Amino acid sequence: MILKKSTKLLGILLTLSLSVTVLAACGSKQEVKEDGKAKTITAKELKDKIGKSDWVVVDTRENDAFNGWTLDGVKRGGHIKGATDFSAAWLKADNKDKDKRLDDALKTKGISAEKNVVLYDANGKDAKEVGDYLSKKGYKNIYTYDVKEWAKDESMPMEAYTNYQMLVPASWVKDLVDGKKPETYKGKEYKIFEVSWGDETKSPDYLKEGHIKGAVHINTDEVEEGPLWNRISDDRLQKFAESSGITTDTTVVLYGADSMPSFRVAAILKYMGVKDVRVLNGGTAKWKNAGYELEKTSNKKTAVASFGATVPANKGYIVDLPQAKEIIADKQGSKLVDIRSWDEHIGKTSGYDYIKPKGRPAGSVWGHAGTDNSNLDDYRNVDNTMRNQDEIIAMWKEWGITPEQRLSFFCGTGWRAAEVLTYADVMGLKNISLYDGGWNEWSGNTGNPANPIETGEPKKQQ
Template sequence: MRKISKLMVCVLIITSLAFFTGCSSDTSVDNNSDVAIDEVNKEEVPVIQAITTEELQEKLEDNDWIVVDTRINDAYIGWELEGAVRGGHIKGAVDFSANWLRMEVEDRDNLLQDVLKTKGITSDKNVVLYDANGEDVSIVAEYLVQQGIENIYRYDVKEWAMDEELPMESYPNHHLVVPASWISELIENGNNGKPYKIFEVSWGDVSEDYLNGHIPGAVHINTDDVEEGPIWNRLSDSELEEFAKNYGITVDATVVLYGSDSTPAFRVATILKYMGVEDVRVLNGGFVAWENGGYETETEEREKQPVEAFGATVPVNKNYIVDLPQAKEILADQESSKLVDIRSWEEYIGTTSGYSYIEGKGRPAGAVWGHDLNNYRNIDNTMKNAAEIKSMWNEWGISSDQRLSFFCGTGWRAAEVLVYAEVMGLENISLFDGGWNEWQDDASNPIELGESN
C-alpha cells in the first residue's frame, strides 16, 4: 500500500463536527496555533485550517493572501462540475490543479516550481486552497507543505457558487474545450437526439494508439484528408466539402475531436470552423484526460458513415483562416494588427527552421513572438490560465483588442492557440494557414533573423 503522509492522515479524517481527530485546531483564521502535535511520533504537523465565506471575502484584496483553485482545469475555465452550481473560479483566484501532481512528466518537479513562482504561491503568503470534491485541496496542501508553505487554509467553493452576488469568472467560450465527463454524457444521452460525431485525429492511417483503445464510437481522421504538401495548407473548399461528406460531418452536427497529441485535433477543429460547422469541441487535455477520468474505451475500429450533403457552401467563416495576401496586410498595419509567431524561440530568431523539409530560417519581417505552444499548456496539457497568456502577449505588444493572426510552421501549433484565443473571448482572430513554410518558399518575401529590436 502506498505510504500516506502525516498531513494526509490529518486531512482525511475530517468530519462534519470537527476538522481533525488527533490534530487540534480552531477553525478561525485568527488562530495563532498553526501546528499540531502528532501524539505517536511527537512531531509537529502543519494544520490546514478552515476559512469561512465571509473571511475569504475580506482577504481577496489582501496582498498577503492568495486564493488557489485546486480543481481540474475545466472547472476553472467555466464548466459546472462536482456539484458547483456555477462554473468558473473565484474572481482573482489562480490555478494549481491537483491533477498536475498526478501527472508523470519529464522534469515535473522543476516545472511545478516554476508554476509556483509564476502564480505567486510562496511561503510568505497565506494560501487559501479550494475544491468541490473534498480531495483536491488535500493533495495540493501536502505538496505545498513539502515546499515549505505552511499558512494554508481550505474552502469548499460550492458555498461560494451558491451565492449569485459573489463574483466568479469564466472564459466566454469555455465550451469550445470540453471535459471528459461532458463527452461521456454526450455519448450516454445521444446528444439528445441531435447529430454528433467523435473523432480521434492524428497523421496517417489508423494509429496504434487508436487500436489500443479509443473513446467509444470514435472514428479516426487522417490529417492528410484536410491538408496537402508541400506547403501543407488546407485543401480547396470543394475538397474540404467532400471530406466532410465522406466523414458524415454536417454543418449542424456537434463534432468532438481529440488525440493522444491534441495538436492535430485543434488543426482539424480550425478547418471545420472555417468551413462552417456550428458546434466544434476539443477534449481539453487530450486522450489522457479521458483515461484519467476512468471512462471506458474500445478497440473496435469504427468506419466512416458518409452523408450526401454538408449543408452549407464552404467556407461559411472565411476570415477564420487567412492566406499569404492577408498576412501581408496584417504586417503592414502594425498599430492595430499583429502576425503572431507560435514557434520556438530558436525558430523565431532563425537558428533552426524547426522542420526537416523546410530550408529557410527566420521569420516574416515584422512578425512578433507569441511564445512556443508549450507555454500555452499546463503540465496536464490543458489550457493555460488566460491571465498568464495575456501577460506573455503584453511582453511583445500583443493585445486582445488588436487584429491577431497566429502562425507556426504549417498551421498545427498555431491552430491550438487560435482556439484558446477564442475561448478567452477574442473575436478579430485568425490562423495564417501557410505560416513560415509558405512565407519562406518565396524568396521575395522579406525575413528577419536574430532578436527583435
C-alpha cells in the same frame, strides 16, 4: 490540592497561548478551524482576503471547472474572481519535466511560502492533495475552502471564459456517449473523432491502446497536403465533411494522444462552417485518468448527403499569404503572431528538416510556443490542458500583443498556431485567424525575395 490547582492553571495558560497564536496569525476577527495541516476559512473572510498582497486564492480543481464548467455539484461554473489555478491533477501528470514545471507554475502564479494560501475545491480531495504537496515544500499558512458555498451565493463574483464550451472535460464526453444531455449540448447529432497523422493502424490511440466508444479516426492528411501542408481546397474539404458525416449543425468532438492535430482539424472545421466544434481538454490522457473504458473496434465513417453550406462559411477564420501581408502592413491595429520556438523565431533553426530557410516574416512578433516544434509548453499546463488566460495575455503583452488587436497566428505548417487560435477563441477574442501557410509558405522553402525575412533577436514592442 495544590498540584491539582497548578495543573488546571497550566491548562488554562496553554489554551490562552494557543488562542493568541491563532489570532496573531489570522487576525482578531478571523475564525479558523484546524483541518489536518490546513485551516478552513469562511466565505466572508475569503472575500476580504482576495486581492491582498499577502494572500493568494487557488483553484485546485480540474482546469475545466476553472474555465467555466459546472462540475462536482457546483451551482455556477468558473472560478472565484481573483483566483489563480494549481490543479491537483497536475500532480499526477505524466511529464518528464513535471517537477520543474510545477515549481515554475508556483512562481508565475505567486504561490509562495511567505503568503497565506487558500486552496479551494468542490470534492473535498483536490485541495487536500495540493495542500499536502505544498506542506512538504515548507508552506505553513494553508487554508481550505469549499467553493460550492461561494457558487450558491449569486452576489459572490465568479468568472468563466467566454467560450469555455469549446474545450470539454472527459466527463462531458462520457455523458454524451451515454446518451445524456450534458451542459451546453443542444441535443443535435454528434460525432467523435480521434485525430492523428497516418491511418488508424499507425495511430497510437485508435486500435493499439483503444479509443472512446463510437469514435472514428481522422488522418490529418485528409484535410491538408504537402509540400506546404496547407489545408486542401474548399471543394475537397466539403467532400471530406460529407464523407465523414459532418454537417454545419453536427456537434463535433475531437481528441487524441497529442491534442495538436485535433486543434488543427478544429480550426479547419470552423473555417468550413461547422458551428459546434469541441476539443477534449488534455486529450486522451484525461479520458484514461478518469477510468473510462476504451474500445478497439474499427468504426467506419457514415456519409451524409450535404454539408449544409458552401465551404468556407466562416472564411476569415483562416487566411492566406495576401492577408498575412496586409496584417503586417497594419502597424497599429494588427499583429502577425509567431507561434514557434524562440530559436525558430530568431533564425537559429528552421524547426523542420524539410524547410531550409531560417528566420521569421519581417514585421511579425513572437507569441511564445515551446522548446521545439513538438510542444506548446508555454500555452499548456503540465497535464496539457489550456493555460490560465491571464498568463497567456501577460505573455503577449511583453511583445506588444493585446486582445483587442487583429491577431493572426502562424507557425511552421499550422498545427501549433491552430491550437493557440482555439485558445484565443475560448478566451472570447473576436478578430482572430490562422495564417495557414505559416513559415513554410512565407519562406518559399528556398527563400522568396517578395516575402522579406528577419533574423536575430527582436526588440520587445511596448
